[in-house]
Amino acid sequence: MKGNSPHVKWAWTVLESFIIQGVYPDIPGSLSTELTSKKAGCFVTLHKKNGDLRGCIGTILPTKDTLAEEIRDNAIAAATRDPRFHPLSKEELNDIIISIDVLSEPHECSVDDLDPIKYGVIVEKGWRRGVLLPNLSEVDTIEKQLKIALMKAGISPDEDYKIYRFTAKRYY
The missing domain is CATH 3.30.1490.150 (Hypothetical protein ph0010; domain 2)
Structure with missing residues (x-):
């Protein structure tokens, strides 16, 4: 399930590029202004289609220059570096649902x-x-x-x- 928001579409692009092709994607100029001009902490959560958690990594405060970079890095981390799970495989991609939480300042x-x-x-x-x-x-x-x-x-x-x-x- 690919999602409708530009946030989730971007996270899918990132995961497909990184997991399938092994390529760390650059920020495309075609991304929405909200993603390329805003700074915010965010969490990327991966669930299996049955609802089970499959990965979740995030930042409370922004660590990057844009929300797009924050989503990219957290999506890759949620898929590959959540210590509770083994790295996401190519075969698992079709069974994943992505949600993005964009945080206010605490x-x-x-x-x-x-x-x-x-x-x-x-x-x-x-x-x-x-x-x-x-x-x-x-x-x-x-x-x-x-x-x-x-x-x-x-x-x-x-x-x-x-x-x-x-x-x-x-x-x-």
Whole structure:
């Protein structure tokens, strides 16, 4: 399933170029202005058609000059460097669904400011950090959202940690 948004179409172009041809693609001049003029952190998530996660890598803040570069690098990383999965094979490409979450800048907040449908969460203690995107089907309470983010960060719930929230626009 190739998706309709320019974000997801670009991610498909990237994956097909990199996985099938072994070519790291340059940014084409024909990409939409939103992708070539905007800077933002983003997450690229790969799911199997049955709904199982197959890879997810992202950046909280922009690390590249354009959103197109951010999507390109995160798509390749989600397909090849997510430590939970082996690298995506050519044979698996037809069984993948891509979504892209473009993140707002995170802001420090309290637990009372969270809403797992509307906001993603970042928990942080020193160098340890856990991130969870908003509006995930299995995360319907603040308690679940924080529990998962803390577990990802290796932070105990009784430690003193910072909480940040962000919004994300999801593209399919």
